[in-house]
Amino acid sequence: MSRGAGVAESSDDYNGSSEEKDCPSPNLDTSKDSKSGEDSSSESNSEIDSDNEEPKTEKINGEGGESPTQEASTQVKEWKDKEFPTDYLNSEYIKPHCEHCNAENKHNEQVTPRLLSRGQFLLKVDAEGIYECTETGLIFEVNRKVDIKYCVLSWSKYADLVVKPWAVGGPLFDVKCDPTCLTSIQFPHSLCLGHHDSSMTFKVLHVKRSGGASLEYTVDHSASHVKWRVSSLSPVGPVIQSEDTLYHHGAVILYKVVDHNPSLSLRVYVATNNESFIKDISKSVKHSSKKFMKIDKPPVCQKLLQNGKKYRLISEPEADITPEEIEFVDGSLLKLKSYIEVYLEQPVEFKLLLVEMDSEEIVWKAKLRECDWVQHEQSRNVSKSSTGGNRRRKMSSTLPDEEVYDKRMKQTDTSEGAKTLLTDTQLITLAGKLGKEWIKIAIVNLELDISDIDAIREKEEDVTIYKFRMLKKWQEKEQSNATVQNLYKCLKNVSVEIQGVLEGFLRAI
Template identity: 85%
Template sequence: MSRGAGVAESSDDHSASSEEKDCPSPNLDTSKDSKSGEDSSSESSSESESDNETPKPEKTNGELRESSTEDASNQEFNEIQSHCEHCNAENKHNELVTPRLLSRGQFLLKVDTEGTYQCMETGLIFEVNRKVDIKYCVLSWSKYADLVVKPWVVGGPLFDVKCDPTCLTSIHFPHSLCLGHCDANMTFKVLHVKSTGASLEYTVDHSATHVKWHVSSLSPVGPVIQSEETVFHHGAVILYKAIDHNPSLSFRVYIATNNESFIKDISKSVKHSSKKFMKIDKPPVCQKLLQNGKKYRLISDPEAEITPEEIEFVDGSLLKLKSYSEVYLEQPVEFKLLLVEMDSEEIVWKAKLRECDWVQHDQNPNISKSSTSGNRRRKMSSSLPDEVVYDKRMKQIGTSDGVKTKTLLTDTQLINLAEKLGKEWVKIAIANLKLKISDIDAILEKKEDVTINKFRMLKKWQEKEQSNATAQNLWNCLKNINSVEVQDVLKGFLQET
């Protein structure tokens, strides 16, 4: 992905500028490091329009959300949780909230009272002193690459936050570093990009997961670091499969820091490629820390063509073009893929890719070229509110010839739904899905993660329904469930059929 460098002009009413609009880049002011808490006029910039956009259906509105140990959601802006022996879970006393998702990657969080709130989608933590509406989004570091000057390097995602700055006491930015090795010799600051220039501002504190900054004014802000020792990154491996009519398999493998700005850049790069790709949902978190300059090798079993096989890892947050490896197999067979550190020969990440990971998606009619009339219909419907489009879609499904409604649900869809089901999933299984209590007992005996239990419950329903295990049938069973998140997922299933 390539974007022009620059910062959008600020405005008093905090209106966001268009993503495509380029403005002159401010100069980095390193001679005036401003300490947190200094008074400054409120400023705002953004890479996307948001204030005049119609919000999508709200998931929750600042409600507590049931936590799970793994996140298999297929959303573009997911936080990829890291699991590291050096980084214990912190911030346990923060209220976990799920923001409202607006269009163009914008989030809206409505806070009703004073407190400390952690966004479940981005990891941001907000300390507020009264009721406030906070709008924010993830930005690309590559747009501001010329402002990050050595010895400073990127420490985590870059955000644009907009609200009344007098209501927001401090922000805790998530970072992608492991501090178990060199915390004492590492300095954190925050790069604050303003229309009048950019400066490195002092932080208040940092933890194993976050960097705390007292709000001075609001505009693009993100953590940067300076270290006297080797920097260790929590890493992620992101997989995409090329979609075409060839029997062969072709994948893109991206090795990234666990940094939402980086991961968002990868997603946009793939989206704007001349080829069509689908994301392969595999656990992305590297089980061993990544280091700049270290060499890593991709290995496939059975053997595949991998270009390049060897990779020297660098944090590519500031690079417009994100590097990747291509994995190619002539025949569509199941295979294992491993990332190995060359010096120690230790496995950093591994996954098994099965036919079910891609075959359902390859058969999706949406990947084929649409007719002119089809494009016209989509353009017309895109101008309608989401609720109207959904109602029209429901009518189309209800009057269809039965072919589309017979598309069976995939494991990926079921795990996404399982994550949204709440604590009453057992009641739902018996009352709505007509499962037996013995089925539930058999699932609970395995003593697995609660999300996996819910997934197995849905699989049991699928086995019972067999050819009737469709999105329409599942909607009919669960349409009375009082959960906005569940209903959103079910509507998405219907729209995919």
């Protein structure tokens, strides 16, 4: 993968901003191999003086059967009754559908951060404790009141620093706060350890300002997280070394090409359930020469993915699929992410299935309906107006939140918005943009009862329909007050993306 690595002499940290910088040739410090449970020594911090010693290091060298269509169709018919659960989270951070891995960390206090510009999160905690971020899965142990800023970074920027026998174990983060307030960080990992964790070694890759990195001891690891004692802060993320096969939690992510053609063209990404990887996919789609919309379907694979295993994508009714089969590799370090193209000349309701070729077991499946891909005229208006809104937000990003909100309201003609009731089209558009925090929004912002949410979730429906029904419940409660402007006021403290959609509704009036 990369050249041999030498020992970095500098203890300076990398002062990474949320805008990732190019990384020079790797200089890798590595602590002696250890199983989890060993503690890390503290490293001197570039911002706060400390007498702690550097971790001990040593040099390491790193190097760097297709089935016929008719048979496939028969298999699909047999699988039609084997429906998967549909209650999944619409978020970059996707919890795996795995009883072994989801049994962890239920005792931690769940906190939702504020979304800042450029994908940064801000978490404000008022007291000592252990807090789990609902958006990223990060767990922070703090010893007093502190504000923590953090964002997800791309592993591909630092590919040369991850040398064999080490492999990516989970997302890479840039965390910023007063390090003396932060005792430990637990990073979510994307592997299913099952009964093989005794043969696995986790460490944390700590990127330095000099362009090199060190591998630092972990305190412990669980079925879902890797715990690291904070030495100093700069880009950090878990890596793993294993004597056995690595089993990855997988995710399947769908994007539709938006154009004027009557046909239907999709990109299907098969990824490890790693937020850095998923964010890379989002960036790749965003910077494509084509326009795309994300199709919100349960992304989590129901069977673990393995490097080197072959998988086939099947459509019923039949579609043009290129390639029809893929060999899975963890592409976290790859700049270009591979995908499968699905093309239907005449769009109809259809089903997609990802199948492991050796066992012919279903790994993932979804049913796609016309409402999943129809691009309403209203959505196009929202997209155009949101672009202008983003420019204004960048200009005013230094203003306090209330001033920014007041300025937006002044820029938006709300006289008609105060009288215009929301349409079902607008509600379904907004539902598609709401993330995993939709239940909290329903209770805190829209003042719905938890019984309302439970009633909505009794039916096995797509998560977007849950969110739509939640908004309809608010509309029924508000009646004549269920206006665009009223909803805008209710959701003023939600994400910038949601505000942009509502601003588009106001301008379209």
